[in-house]
Amino acid sequence: GESVGLHLPTLSVQEGDNSIINCAYSNSASDYFIWYKQESGKGPQFIIDIRSNMDKRQGQRVTVLLNKTVKHLSLQIAATQPGDSAVYFCAEGFSGGYNKLIFGAGTRLAVHP
Amino acid sequence: GAVVSQHPSWVICKSGTSVKIECRSLDFQATTMFWYRQFPKQSLMLMATSNEGSKATYEQGVEKDKFLINHASLTLSTLTVTSAHPEDSSFYICSARGQIAEQYFGPGTRLTVT
Numbered sequence: 001g002e003s004v005g006l007h008l009p010t011l012s013v014q015e016g017d018n019s020i021i022n023c024a025y026s027n028s029a030s031d032y033f034i035w036y037k038q039e040s041g042k043g044p045q046f047i048i049d050i051r052s053n054m055d056k057r058q059g060q061r062v063t064v065l066l067n068k069t070v071k072h073l074s075l076q077i078a079a080t081q082p083g084d085s086a087v088y089f090c091a092e093g094f095s096g097g098y099n100k101l102i103f104g105a106g107t108r109l110a111v112h113p
Numbered sequence: 114g115a116v117v118s119q120h121p122s123w124v125i126c127k128s129g130t131s132v133k134i135e136c137r138s139l140d141f142q143a144t145t146m147f148w149y150r151q152f153p154k155q156s157l158m159l160m161a162t163s164n165e166g167s168k169a170t171y172e173q174g175v176e177k178d179k180f181l182i183n184h185a186s187l188t189l190s191t192l193t194v195t196s197a198h199p200e201d202s203s204f205y206i207c208s209a210r211g212q213i214a215e216q217y218f219g220p221g222t223r224l225t226v227t
Contacts, residue, residue, distance in 0.1 A: 008154050036218075043117075043206050043218040044157065089156060099210060100147060103157045 008087060010108040019077040019111075023090035023104045028071060030092035034101065035064060035075045037086045044089060047075070077109075085111045115141050117209045119219035126197055126226055133193045134222045136207030142187035143209035147216065148180075151204040163190050197226045 013019050025033065032051045036044035050057045050064045050073075057064050063076040073090050087108045091101040116139040126132050136146055145164050149157040161182050163169040169182035181193040190209075194201055202225050208216040 041204075041221070041223070043119075043208075043220045045218070046215070049215075099145070099216070100159060100162055101208075101216060102159065103149075106156050 031095040115217040117219040123223040146190040
């Protein structure tokens with residue numbers, strides 16, 4: 001289940017289950033959205049992205065859904081594995097200017113065997 | 114794939130001293146580099162955007178005289194934390210963008226100010 005920690009909410013799942021990580025974004029003008037995985041002490045690692053004119057995109061074991069009406073983004077991970085344990089961030093991007101990214105708060109995914 | 118490195122990976126310095134962190138794009142030319150700061154259990158906060166050969170653009174609330182950014186070449190940007198204090202202790206991450214929109218992130222630098 002989900003719990004809210006001091007700063008990062010945590011999602012705990014059993015190995016093999018599907019995981020759904022949610023994100024609310026702030027700017028309706030954002031052109032694209034990216035999900036990143038960050039392991040402890042490392043930089044963010046790109047997982048998947050989606051442009052604002054799409055509502056779904058699939059990768060290997062991951063699916064991103066975009067609902068622009070409610071400004072909501074989700075990352076679905078199929079058959080979650082212990083190696084998926086990390087903190088996941090969504091980021092919204094703006095094509096104007098220098099394509100800077102604004103990161104969401106993040107969710108810690110804990111996968112239990 | 115595109116690789117971004119940071120040096121050092123961790124650094125400990127005394128309060129009042131300055132520390133320089135390097136960010137390099139190893140196999141592509143980065144027209145734009147970004148610097149982020151991340152406190153424990155928090156998200157990445159964009160500090161500044163730096164373009165080769167021009168002054169960096171700082172986000173609101175980031176002191177440009179304290180966090181000096183230099184982007185002297187298409188493969189190197191540096192962040193200097195001047196007169197560091199314990200509250201500057203954080204994880205500093207850079208990213209680099211080439212011709213396309215995608216940003217490639219470095220592994221981060223852990224700064225501890227004692």
